[in-house]
Amino acid sequence: MNNMNDIRQIICNAIFSRVSYKSLREIAQDKGLAKLGDALVNFIYSLAKSLILGKLDAWKVSDAVLSQALENASLLKLLPKRSDKHSRGDAVEALLAYAWIMGIFDIKNAVMLLKDEMKRDDFSNKSLEKIAAVRAFKKLLEEIKPKIETFLIMRKVKKEL
Amino acid sequence: MNNMNDIRQIICNAIFSRVSYKSLREIAQDKGLAKLGDALVNFIYSLAKSLILGKLDAWKVSDAVLSQALENASLLKLLPKRSDKHSRGDAVEALLAYAWIMGIFDIKNAVMLLKDEMKRDDFSNKSLEKIAAVRAFKKLLEEIKPKIETFLIMRKVKKEL
Numbered sequence: 391m392n393n394m395n396d397i398r399q400i401i402c403n404a405i406f407s408r409v410s411y412k413s414l415r416e417i418a419q420d421k422g423l424a425k426l427g428d429a430l431v432n433f434i435y436s437l438a439k440s441l442i443l444g445k446l447d448a449w450k451v452s453d454a455v456l457s458q459a460l461e462n463a464s465l466l467k468l469l470p471k472r473s474d475k476h477s478r479g480d481a482v483e484a485l486l487a488y489a490w491i492m493g494i495f496d497i498k499n500a501v502m503l504l505k506d507e508m509k510r511d512d513f514s515n516k517s518l519e520k521i522a523a524v525r526a527f528k529k530l531l532e533e534i535k536p537k538i539e540t541f542l543i544m545r546k547v548k549k550e551l
Numbered sequence: 552m553n554n555m556n557d558i559r560q561i562i563c564n565a566i567f568s569r570v571s572y573k574s575l576r577e578i579a580q581d582k583g584l585a586k587l588g589d590a591l592v593n594f595i596y597s598l599a600k601s602l603i604l605g606k607l608d609a610w611k612v613s614d615a616v617l618s619q620a621l622e623n624a625s626l627l628k629l630l631p632k633r634s635d636k637h638s639r640g641d642a643v644e645a646l647l648a649y650a651w652i653m654g655i656f657d658i659k660n661a662v663m664l665l666k667d668e669m670k671r672d673d674f675s676n677k678s679l680e681k682i683a684a685v686r687a688f689k690k691l692l693e694e695i696k697p698k699i700e701t702f703l704i705m706r707k708v709k710k711e712l
Contacts, residue, residue: 422607426597432590433591433593437558437562441566446562446584
């Protein structure tokens with residue numbers, strides 16, 4: 391197990407031994423996951439942006455961007471009706487935090503996926519960057535959603551055996 | 552090479568092939584490193600805080616905290632005289648980003664070091680949390696400073712061979 395998996399394993403044992411998520415919906419609405427996910431989202435986005443620009447850079451990904459990505463990935467159904475932008479952003483952060491901690495994706499995979507969805511010109515102004523970031527996070531959500539679902543089913547089956 | 556080292560290697564090849572830092576001072580004053588470092592610092596601090604509390608949580612580490620940690624670690628000399636809080640915070644972020652990208656520390660090591668310097672009671676109010684965070688980042692800086700120095704010397708020697 392490498393160093394990065396190791397910290398996830400430690401987090402998993404220290405925190406998730408007492409919590410067991412049963413559905414995507416439950417994960418998406420977890421505020422603790424969203425808090426850690428906020429830091430994770432900014433970190434992977436900043437790494438991807440740096441790689442594309444060829445120089446170190448960063449950006450705090452807004453709720454508006456994450457909220458739109460959630461909608462475009464047809465995942466609004468995970469939240470109660472009339473959810474606000476903040477809850478929608480939190481949902482993306484929570485899903486990504488869960489998937490990362492559970493080893494469903496690695497930071498490297500996520501960074502490379504975001505990187506492939508954006509290009510240098512997207513960073514020429516903030517409006518273009520927002521559009522590109524929505525597209526990139528939509529793609530990441532589409533990648534991890536079925537993987538989380540499979541993971542939850544396998545956990546359930548394992549428990550029932 | 553594990554997945555996490557891998558992304559560092561990619562960043563290193565894509566960006567640092569054209570830049571070569573010669574001193575701690577040069578690293579501490581690099582604004583690009585500081586930008587990525589901001590996301591990194593919040594991520595490792597949030598992981599450490601989550602582990603201590605036994606529940607997922609996060610905190611945006613302020614310039615005031617990082618600035619004080621830099622001073623307490625006797626590293627103000629890396630900046631011009633009369634540097635402000637923001638530049639001092641940036642210096643800590645830049646040093647940590649450099650050390651992480653170069654493989655001088657792993658996220659796991661940093662999280663465990665921060666965790667060992669703080670305790671549950673430190674999070675009972677914001678003032679206590681700030682004091683604990685200053686202590687933890689001071690310790691982290693003390694750990695990585697000599698390692699970066701050794702790394703820079705070894706790079707120089709390698710180039711001269």
